[in-house]
Amino acid sequence: MSATHEDNGWVDRLRDPTLQPQALEQLRDLLLRGLRRAFLSKASDDAFVEDVTQDALVRILDRLDQFEGRSRFSTWAMSVAVRLATSELRRKRTRDISLDGITDGNALRIEFADESTEQPSASAERNSLLSKLQELIDERLTDRQRWAIQALLNGVPIEEIARRTDSNPNAVYKLVHDARTRLKQGFEQAGYTADDLVGLSQ
Amino acid sequence: MPLTRQQIAMLMQLVAETTSDELDCSGCLDHLAEFAETHLAGQPLSDALEEVRTHLKNCHCCEHEFQSFLEALKGMSDDSQ
Numbered sequence A: 001m002s003a004t005h006e007d008n009g010w011v012d013r014l015r016d017p018t019l020q021p022q023a024l025e026q027l028r029d030l031l032l033r034g035l036r037r038a039f040l041s042k043a044s045d046d047a048f049v050e051d052v053t054q055d056a057l058v059r060i061l062d063r064l065d066q067f068e069g070r071s072r073f074s075t076w077a078m079s080v081a082v083r084l085a086t087s088e089l090r091r092k093r094t095r096d097i098s099l100d101g102i103t104d105g106n107a108l109r110i111e112f113a114d115e116s117t118e119q120p121s122a123s124a125e126r127n128s129l130l131s132k133l134q135e136l137i138d139e140r141l142t143d144r145q146r147w148a149i150q151a152l153l154n155g156v157p158i159e160e161i162a163r164r165t166d167s168n169p170n171a172v173y174k175l176v177h178d179a180r181t182r183l184k185q186g187f188e189q190a191g192y193t194a195d196d197l198v199g200l201s202q
Numbered sequence B: 001m002p003l004t005r006q007q008i009a010m011l012m013q014l015v016a017e018t019t020s021d022e023l024d025c026s027g028c029l030d031h032l033a034e035f036a037e038t039h040l041a042g043q044p045l046s047d048a049l050e051e052v053r054t055h056l057k058n059c060h061c062c063e064h065e066f067q068s069f070l071e072a073l074k075g076m077s078d079d080s081q
């Protein structure tokens, strides 16, 4: 199927009551193939893929107006389906990760132990970078920021952090982005470059 | 629990790559279809898509979703030939 042929009239067909059933059937096939390839190996079964496909078709029909033609229709439709599948899998996976252990007092603590195996000079530079990091974390970040970053570093996705804090993913992303900006500015003021941060922290 | 060495490295990477005009996750995912096609075709990225690329570099969640999306697109085209 070529790109141009494939795009022929998806939106029109999905809007036309007489053509819609067949178009939906074709779209369903496409989404199922894609989702099976992407998700069947990742601890999900075919029932999961079929459910997500069904939900995706509903959402795609709902959002036909939002398709702006910046990509092929099938690519856009697949992006909607993958978004649903990813959210659903994250919800399943992170349901059991406890965030209870992360409290204001113990988020983002750095320990300066077990550096003895390194060369003394490298270790001293690293320690001074890490002391700066701890200082910036303590002085420039809010409790919410410390908590959110700790949760992210523990592998909790932004969506899940949002769900558990009655927030939304964008707000959490902004909260974290603001924290990163504060830390970066703090390091820049202390004379560190971006390369220093990555190089010395490895 | 103190941060592990790996977590410290992740945090520093995130801080180092922070830029002021980043897209948020929704903005990134809204452009993912267009970004994927451009990426797969090896075409140059527009400024808007360059922001998507930056976001993907900084956001594990979106990058992970992007990788699944690329797989799904492969699955879709493999079988339709």
Ligand SMILES: [Zn+2]
Pocket: B024, B025, B026, B028, B055, B059, B060, B061, B062, B063
């Ligand atoms: Zn993101």
